[in-house]
Amino acid sequence: MRIRLVMPDFFLYTLSMEKTVEKNDEHTIEYYKTRNEELEAKLKWYEEQFRLLQKQKYGASSEKTNEDQMSLPLFNEAEDVADSKVEEPTFDTITYKRKKTRKTREELMEDLPTERIDYEISPEEQVCSCCGEKTHKMSEEVRKELQVIPAQVKVVKHVRHVYACRHCEKEGIETPIVTAKMPSPAFPKSYASPSIVAYIMNQKYTEGLPLYRQESQLKYLGIHLSRQTLANWMVEGANRWLAKIYNRMREHLLQEEILHADETTLQVLREPGRSAESKSYMWLYRNGRDRPPNILFEYQRTRASKHPKKFLSDFNGYLHVDGYGGYDSIPNITLSGCWSHARRYFDEALKALPKGADQSRLTATKGLEYCNQLFAIERECLDKTPEKRYEIRLEHSQPILEAFSAWLKEQTPKVLPKSALGKAVKYCRKHWHKLIVFLEDGRLEIDNNRSERSIKPFVIGRKNFLFSNTPKGAESSAVIYSIVETAKENGLSPFEYLKYLFEQLPNIDTTNKEEIDQLLPWSPTIPLHCQSPK
Template identity: 35%
Template sequence: MTVITDELPNDVAALKQLILKERREREAEAERFEAQKQAAIEEAVKAAVAAILRRYYGPRSEKFDPRQLLLCGQQLDDAKLNQSSIEDESGEELVTRRIKNRDKHGRQQLPEHLERIEIEHDLDSKACPACGNERCRIGAEISEQLEYFPASFKVLKHIRHKYACAKCDHDGYDPNIAVAAKPPQPIEKGLPGPSLLAHVITSKLGDHLPLYRLERIFERQKVHVARSTMCAWMRCAGELVTPLVELMTERVRQSQVIHTDDTTVPIQSPGAKQCRKGRIWCYLGDEQNPYKVYDYTPSRSRDGPAKWLTGYEGYLQADAYGGYDGMFHSQNVTEVACWAHARRKFYDAQDSDEERATQMLALIAKLYAVEREAKESDDDARLALRQERSMPVLERIKLWLDAEEEVVLPRSPMATAITYAQNQWTALNTYTTQGFLNIDNNASERALKRVALGRKNWLFAGNDAAAENHARLWSLIASCERHGIDPQRYLTSVLAKIGTTSHDELDQFLPDVWKVEDATEILEPAVGGALPSPSMDAIANIADVLRQSGKPIIDRNVVVGASP
């Protein structure tokens, strides 16, 4: 409050009242400012707590409800739902959960490839209750029941026959004793066969089953295999497949675009109170080099990806980790940012700034709507659609970011989201320059889920060498799943043969090559007779694979699915 000197009263009492009034106004203003400050702090704390609770206890889905757009100007309960306008604004089709899941109910047909065991049920008495004559059979009612036969251990007894020359032995000479050769084993003089070894690997690294639980499962069949023994088996298997993983690494480095991400893995430290954190990195090749390769580093230093990507030239899609910046400046590597990362920051800012967050999520939804429409298109058509539809949306997003950056509170979640998008803006636009690039890096995040699920079960790796071994075996299992291959069957085949395979012939064990070659073979089981003949559906599926490869499949002298 400003007081003009000429207007001040001459009365002392009046002056005191004027001073007291000014003091009270200043105190009230200070209290209002303090209350606003305290409210802002409380709001920020509530938003932070809500974000933490949602992270640990809330749903993981970050789906955006397009009806949230109505909250920007009016209450949802008072608004009339205009489906067409909401779909246009959000870029998403409104579909209720009930309709979406309606087709998933009901019993599914049992697969045709399962073995059928017929169990006949007949009448105890066929006599007619009316006349006493024997009733004749007029048909049958057939129903199917799914049953489970637990896996079982078998012992393969290798009998190596020995031969000697009786004449030379009788004449006092060397009898020239010879013993039949034993097929090479994945672990020489070791107990496990290839199938058991593949089962242990798949159970731990594919199904996230700790070895101590697997030990208990084996105990139920009266077979004791110590977890330490199985750990040693996995180490030997990891060393055996190292050349194959190196070959897959070389192939991934030839990709036009590589997706990469990293996550932590606890490493046991003897004498320490808690585990230290190592890093598992994943590198995903493109469609011409369709493999997922994992790598381990003791820390998150930039030396890890820099060493793995030495000599690589192309596009690298990753998060905003600064360790990649050196490659973007020194190598011919183009940065492709992830819109899912940028979107997530705006999604997390909803608790403190719902209106702005909802506006940005709606704009980003338009970008993803274009991607869904272009999903089945070829690269040229996808690129044309992005240039036509996505570029205008990106221009709107840029204008929005520039405008809101000036008015949001510094250090708020919304300011953090805007700053991230502004810093990554060039890389966030790179995907619109090539049709084969993706809008986000979700593929590599999904690839790292197996690590996150595993560490919640087996908790930690024993040392750096064990973590490196896990990364190699993960590379094979994940690449199998990418091609729809049973990892246990694949690993059984690889472990049985790779020890006697030269380096020049390792490409036969690449998952995509192995899948095609496996489809052309009639496999004979290790014990027992021949496998049953495949069903016509199975033959048709195999034929589709072979038509793409140009190879015929020969089954009992009948050529099926040969290329014309």
């Protein structure tokens, strides 16, 4: 006998019965009751996933909490803990108002170079039409315009003059020859200049413009360069010169006490022994707040834990991470969890609930409210010193965490483990030892959003150029992204800074760490023309 359960058109399940259910067979009835409950739970899970996908595809991407959603009587009451005999920890409700200030057009243009064009009346015409007397300037009428100067290309000939002595040529045995000094080129025996390589790098790694589109653009400027040539310049510039800055940045990074880490996928077409569809990974490591930004990308074939373990082998301190377990086995490191991820699970649980699921909605909303209160406290102490922030967290955040922990234990047996709400509760309990680490040091952050913001430009660029051809190209991209993103966060213009590096690096002792330090993005000796307009 075959029974077909009619489900929504996105889900169809067929159950085969091998035996006939006898009315008085209690064991068989109990079996099918249990089986029916399993199928209903599975159906609810699929429906949750469908609603969540619909929200992700068509709904707003913001995770901002609706104020009306939180205005429930439930949150005006004292929180219940597992043991009613234990005194309830209290916490303050912190309100936060953000002042939005928008700059005027004048303020936005005040740092741009300005050219003045005066329109005057000739001296002969400066005569009053009424009485014939000489006129004077009464006022000025000013009109401002923004002018764009498109990219221009020219050939620069570096002519090195050589000098000799005519007297010695005629009378002497030897003729001294003196050659004028000339800066060493970054790319010998090549038409590539520091400016064109910096321009192409900036277009690809800052603006996300693939090389094949740059190839077309250069043709309109009168330059016929193949994308293979452009790619060779990228690899050569990264491996020969920028890697020296990258390696020194890494040495500085591993001396920090607090770091952030994240990773994302990358497709590399020509990896030995792997198909073109295989996923590779771009790892990101960076330092925390109140430090000159230092951001490093590293390409690896897999997401295995051996990669961060090797990269961070000389690091000893706190590491902000997400929920990925690959960081758990790194020695001498204390992991600090991400509350944004914890909050996101409760937010998704709310979005996945069907209409009428009142109790589950109250539960998910309550979990979300705990997270919101923690973030409200962080906003309040954002501009405080680490010492003051540490004290505020102990006074306000710790009681919330204690109540939240008790609430999570109470909800664990009540929610379906595989439901969206069950996953939210499970995530918090599983990573609780990492989620409370931010209480230990006022310099720590409540989330890992800093690394997510830093890796986002790579994710956006990946959508434009989709893949890397070879592992060598992926490694070069990691180096260039590291230089560009660190330069941006230190207030530098990526193009001007890259151009400056290609001009300076061939003419210094690159084995001298002090000289390399003078070229790092946060160095005070970087010239003003490399600074971005404010």
